[in-house]
Amino acid sequence: MTTKIVASPSKYIQGNEELAKVGNHTRDFGKLPFVIADDFVMSLTKDIIEKSYKDNGSNFVMEKFNGECSKVEINRLKEICRGKSCDIVVGIGGGKTLDTAKAIAHYLNLPVIIAPTIASTDAPCSALSVIYTEEGEFDEYLLLPKNPTMVLMDTKIIAAAPVRLLVAGMGDALATYFEARACKQSNAITMAGAHSTEASYALAELCYNTLMTDGLKAKLAAESKVSNLSLEKIIEANTYLSGIGFESGGLAGAHAIHNGFTVLEECHHLYHGEKVAFGTIAQLALENAPMEEIDEVIEFCIDVGLPITLEDMGIKEVKEDDIRKVAKASTAEGETIYNMPFPVTEDDVYAAILTADKIGRLYK
Known part of the structure; x- marks a missing residue:
């Protein structure tokens, strides 16, 4: 008989204004989240995130993702996360941001929460990051040992996306x-x-x-x-x-x-x-x-x-x-x-x- 496997995130949450609860969702997994998002998503969600963490009396570190899920960008963000002593990674945005968050969490052996602002790919739930070159060409699949700790889908934000x-x-x-x-x-x-x-x-x-x-x-x-x-x-x-x-x-x-x-x-x-x-x-x-x-x-x-x-x-x-x-x-x-x-x-x-x-x- 052959071995068969079904893999999935530990928890999948979908609902209206779910991102506003991110502070509560991360508190069971770490004390200082490392949040990454690109410029646009940061401008869209930063106030929501700040309020969420302020409401539950905790802190977070937010860093800009530069747009390409490349080895160079993963290593840059990984070192910042390590330097700030963060103990959980939160990726907010599109597929490349989320794949980068998963890779960072993998290399630092940290839990990761994935919060898509769009429903443009099937990347969020997977134990996989698609790595590209700095020029945007496909490089390789990074196969991860485990799926995301949590996937958080805010239907209000996603409905407002292009x-x-x-x-x-x-x-x-x-x-x-x-x-x-x-x-x-x-x-x-x-x-x-x-x-x-x-x-x-x-x-x-x-x-x-x-x-x-x-x-x-x-x-x-x-x-x-x-x-x-x-x-x-x-x-x-x-x-x-x-x-x-x-x-x-x-x-x-x-x-x-x-x-x-x-x-x-x-x-x-x-x-x-x-x-x-x-x-x-x-x-x-x-x-x-x-x-x-x-x-x-x-x-x-x-x-x-x-x-x-x-x-x-x-x-x-x-x-x-x-x-x-x-x-x-x-x-x-x-x-x-x-x-x-x-x-x-x-x-x-x-x-x-x-x-x-x-x-x-x-x-x-």
């Missing part, structure tokens, strides 16, 4: 079921370090079904800066269902192809989930999925505003050399493309990307 970020989160979540399915078929080892469980596969499937039923309604609510039941469901799908689904269900073609697209400068303006959405269509092309399935995915992408062609990705002129570079990076040694339930070559990925682009153009 709609494109929520949609990008749906793009990231869109891949979860299809990659988990591929990993189940190939009996691949997941990011959790073993084979997938029925629970993780069920969560991945629920993630996809939630996107199909509530994705468009959630986008419309977010456009009005309000939180309703659909938006709450999508926040949970983007963050928790996709987070557990990808980590314990497995990654495959879509995320590998996303990593490939990071080598093209034309795609650097895209959010992670926007590239993953196109990577999902390319994975479906790669595995020769039924057109009914591809049609449902593409119609969803059109409804919420995710890319379905290379032109949508910012590639105005399709050059063979460029797509070959993407395919080569997608099939680098150790990439998750090899979790597909059949052998995959660089030529296969090249063909899948061009096929996905051609299929997407049919809907234009």
Whole structure:
């Protein structure tokens, strides 16, 4: 019998104005929190955080995150945290801030609380940090020994975030079921370090079904800066269902192809989930999925505003050399493309990307 693992944060909390309770949430785990956020998020949340800690009579240290989850930035913040004798890390913001917080906590062996201000990726719940170079190209996955101590989702703040970020989160979540399915078929080892469980596969499937039923309604609510039941469901799908689904269900073609697209400068303006959405269509092309399935995915992408062609990705002129570079990076040694339930070559990925682009153009 094979070993199966499902991994998750110790606690997932989602609710209106939940960030205002951060002082109470951290007090059970440490006396002096090290809080990181980028400039924008700091300006948005600093008063809320200060009041929360003032109300419970405790202190905190807040430091600016410079925007890239790179080894240089992780080391810089790690040394500040150590120098201030902080005993818990709190990351507030988007995926790169949160991945940086997790890495700092890992290297210093501290608990970490993750407080997303957007629902743009499935990173918050995972025992994983995606490391990039200083220039923004994918570097490596940092696999962590444990998941975050707590994930704190403030639906009021998330509802007020730019709609494109929520949609990008749906793009990231869109891949979860299809990659988990591929990993189940190939009996691949997941990011959790073993084979997938029925629970993780069920969560991945629920993630996809939630996107199909509530994705468009959630986008419309977010456009009005309000939180309703659909938006709450999508926040949970983007963050928790996709987070557990990808980590314990497995990654495959879509995320590998996303990593490939990071080598093209034309795609650097895209959010992670926007590239993953196109990577999902390319994975479906790669595995020769039924057109009914591809049609449902593409119609969803059109409804919420995710890319379905290379032109949508910012590639105005399709050059063979460029797509070959993407395919080569997608099939680098150790990439998750090899979790597909059949052998995959660089030529296969090249063909899948061009096929996905051609299929997407049919809907234009």
